[in-house]
Amino acid sequence: MQRTICGVPANSCFKPNGIPMKQPEQITLDSDEFEALRLVDLLKMQQQHAAIQIGVSRQTLANVLKSARFKLMDCLTHGKALLMKNAPEEKL
Numbered sequence: 001m002q003r004t005i006c007g008v009p010a011n012s013c014f015k016p017n018g019i020p021m022k023q024p025e026q027i028t029l030d031s032d033e034f035e036a037l038r039l040v041d042l043l044k045m046q047q048q049h050a051a052i053q054i055g056v057s058r059q060t061l062a063n064v065l066k067s068a069r070f071k072l073m074d075c076l077t078h079g080k081a082l083l084m085k086n087a088p089e090e091k092l
Contacts, residue, residue, distance in 0.1 A: 009034055015081035024081045031085045033068035036061055
């Protein structure tokens with residue numbers, strides 16, 4: 001199934017301050033995870049509407065959000081770098 005990704009991260013990486021990029025463990029946030037977070041958490045869109053916009057079921061969107069939120073908290077809690085796939089208008 002094709003997914004529609006419209007949001008683009010302002011930066012491709014976030015890492016702990018003052019630590020060289022080679023040091024922290026790196027976690028990758030996929031473009032669909034970024035888009036799900038953008039629509040639901042930033043734009044406050046209901047999950048059902050966000051799922052329709054991305055082109056997935058509501059349950060798939062919920063699974064994508066769960067994965068994305070886990071990755072964010074893992075990075076924030078354990079000082080890992082967060083890399084984001086840059087996917088403007090990408091069809092997965």
